[in-house]
Amino acid sequence: MIALRKTVAAFGLDLAEVAAPGEPGPGRVTIAVAAAGICGSDVHAYEWTPGYAFMAQALPVTLGHEFAGTVRAVGAGVADLAPGDRVTCWPTITCGACEDCRAGRPQGCAARTIIGLHADGGFAETVTVPAANCRPLPPGLPLDVAALTEPLGVAVNAVDVAEVRPGDRVVVLGPGPIGLGIAFVAQERGARVLLAGLDDELRLATARAIGIAQAVDLRGESLEAAVARVFGGPADRVIEATGVARSVTDGLAALRSGGILVVAGIHSGPLSLDLTGFVRSKKQIRAAHDTTAPALDEAIRLLAAHAETLSRLITHRRPLSDGVAAFELARSRRAVKVLLVPDQPDADDPTVSRTRTRA
Template identity: 55%
Template sequence: MLAVQKTSPAFGLDLVEAAEPQPGPGEVLVEVDAVGICGSDVHVYEWTAGYDWMRERMPLTIGHEFAGRVVKAAPDVTTLKPGQRVTVWPSIACGHCRACAAGRPEACENRTTIGLTRHGAFARHVTAPASQCFALPEGLDMELAAMTEPLCVGARAVEVGEVALGQTVVVLGAGMIGLSIALMARMAGASIVIVAGLNDEVRLETARRLGFQHTVDLAQETLDQAVQRIAGGPVDRVFEATGAPSSITDGLRVLRRGGVLVVGGIHARPVEINLTDLVRNKHQLRGTHGSARTTWDTVLRLLAQSGESFRPLISHRIALEKTVEGFELSRSKAAVKVMVLPGLT
């Protein structure tokens, strides 16, 4: 089968012929109908610092935001049958560490990840543990279902930030995760949501199409100026989804005393923070990564109820053979969510 793989620790990806996978014990084989290009996939494509742990796993088929149909199940799998439509939580807990024993598999100390540590979904078929599969609600199409994972990342960030009714929020970054955070913050009751990007007009326009009236191009206005103009002063919550070190200090500057800054971007180098200011302002710095099983249940309900409101996030649809072109679109900020459709010819 055709697959998109990371074959060497350098820039780029390769389109290769790979063997058809077979499900092991407790697993199913999924025929992939839609798989999204994620920001972390772009980091792998560019070979950004922080992904050296992938070296020993190459060649590796990447891709972890996907939906499809079960075509085969291992003999010991009784919860899923061929033909069932599913999306898959790619973060697989070990089930044995302290976090797993405490009922917090999202904090597993030995987790593996589909598309990062085991073969992923930029292919026609992928295997996954049946326990990681979520049946799709009736009527939810595959391309919307394939956005469950990034929407869960956004929802989890908002949970970590504890956004409350009437609070003011700044989201730094207008990519898929930033826009997911903005959507979930609005659903949580934020009274003002400001979406900021840098030379990012295509994605800021998508934010406006999603109903966000407060968008800021930081190439034309500083964050301080924009927040003062829109919110009238410091905000309650700041969410960082850029991976740019300067966004942390910029975000802290517009955060009210006692406010929370949630860091969700992957940073290639350390960030310097004035801890004295952080202490005196009683700021809280929280990290967010991935999601929890309960988040998946919540987001799938949202998609079932109002899936069309999320569709503007999909900016491009391409065939598997064109995946590398999709990565170039993603890294150039010319796209929000590029959806790869392996069945498209």
């Protein structure tokens, strides 16, 4: 079968022919991939940006951690999944033995690894994963929309970390797939949401298409001015999903005294912060990364309830064999979520769009 692999510790990816998997081992399942999304971290791995050197020891590895599909085979001891089941996957594998794992905080496991970054992932016709990482999908949730589960789970977790409550004035910075998800989830929880981008009209139009009324381009207006105009006062919460350090200081300036700012972007540069002003304002900075089991379950519920709306986050579908070109598209701001679809997807599944057209 073909797979999109990171083979060398340098810029690029290879479309490679790899052996089809044998029978899955004990506790593992093989999934026929229906669709797999290209994530910002996949693009970082493709570009080999600083901070991804940890992957060097895993090479060669098939990328892809946002996927959904149909169980094709189950290994010994797998009781709750059977061939034909439709599933998505939490890509984080924890050690199960450290203090955090034993205390029920698997997201704190320092030994955790990610399917699609440390181990072969979903940019292939099949992927073999621990059964415990699989989540069954409700009927009626199309598999391509279900491929949004992991990024939406990341968004739900960021909203959880921000402790967003009904009526809160929430600013979301960065209209990429995670920021769009955060804005949607916060609005679902009854918050008033302002989503801000910079020179980002296509993705702000996607925001409006999923019901985020206040999607603002900061080309012509400062963040503080936009927040004052929309909310009539400072924000209760700011959630940053840009990866630009400056957006943290801008976000703090738009936040009320005692408000919470959550950093959810992956940053390549340090933050310079006036600590005296920060202390006197009693503002809180928190970090959100990855997701939790309850957040992942909520993401599946939201996708099932709003499948049609949230499918608008998928702006492009590309055959896996066009994967490298699809990565170039994902690097541009001309796309929101790009899905890779195996060239021979599981023929039994009618819920996957076979669209091959180029946008």
